[in-house]
Amino acid sequence: MSASRKVRHKVVADIGGRQSYTTNACRIVEKSEAPGMAVRSQPTARQVRLGIELRKMREAAGLTAREAAERVGTTSAQMSHVEAGRTGVSEERLRGMATYYACLDDALIDELVAMAAERDKGWWEEHRGTLAHAALDLAELEHRSRRLRTFQGVYIPGLLQVENYTRALMAYGVPQPSTRQLDALVAFRMRRREVLEGESPPAYEAVVHEAALRTLVADREVARQQLAFVLEQGERSGITVRVVPFDAEGFGGVGTPVLYAYGPVPRLDTVHIDVPHGPILLDAESQLARYRVFLDKALAFSLSAERSQEFIHTIMRQL
DSSP states (O other): OEEEEEEOOOEOTTTSOOEEEOOOOEEEEEESSSSSSSOOOSOHHHHHHHHHHHHHHHHHHTTTTTHHHHHTOOOHHHHHHHTTSOOOHHHHHHHHHHHTTTTOOOHHHHHHHHHHHEEEOOOGGGGGBBBBBBHHHHHHHHHOSSEEEESSHHHHOOOOOHHHHHHHHHHHSOOOOOOOHHHHHHHHHHHHOOOOOOOOOOOOEEEEEHHHHHHHHEEEEEOOOOOHHHHHHHTTTTTEEEOOOOOTTOOOOTTTEEEEOOOOSSSGEEEEETTTTEEEEEEEEHHHHHHHHHHHHHHHHSSOOOHHHHHHHHHHHHO
């Protein structure tokens, strides 16, 4: 028999810094078909992605879930759990599935095996139960990526925000978060910045529209602090900040905030976008290709890194 329970998400923080409130639909939790294998009621985005890649591999082989289950010695129900990220999969079974599916991409298979074997709990797990799963998934996505590209047309990118800017931005949410919620959101955002400060940080490229640089989210003093931090970060190795000015003719992408996270192999790239009802993760190749083109176009409209630094200095002097 299956049991159900409602899981409520209170705060969803997007990459621009705003927050929205949402409630997850009722989720079904079933007993595992495999002895000792627990069924996850709320798999992470990364666990779901592993299952998605296994499903794509199976579908490319022209097999139904039932046919695949028979070949690897499991049940259709258990195969469904694996492909939904609700249960894990051993290296032996995963490699067996890849063999039956005639997948010849050894690099992809090795990375999927590594994903399946992950047991380390990242710092974001400390916030499970207090912040929305979407926020934790974003932090893990950034942490696992080898390169990050983002475009922001309205707000300073989350990883380049200073605390006072983030606090003012988060406080603007509707309904307004409590002091405790606000403190948790701000602390989480500041902790996320550490991904750019580790021993092997991902390469980071941010294209920011002039509107985001000039909007006074708080007061002028905070605006100066924020721009000074963006300048400081832009001078660091591995971090590039480019500006699209108001007078860039022909640019129509201001309303499309996007984060493109590069995985260890191209097949595992992920796009994170913000929509009114909350963030969405995209992984279909057609979607990935679309946003690569979008980011390339935004970059083409932007000033060089050197001119962007000068441009930001000019805005600071005008505050």
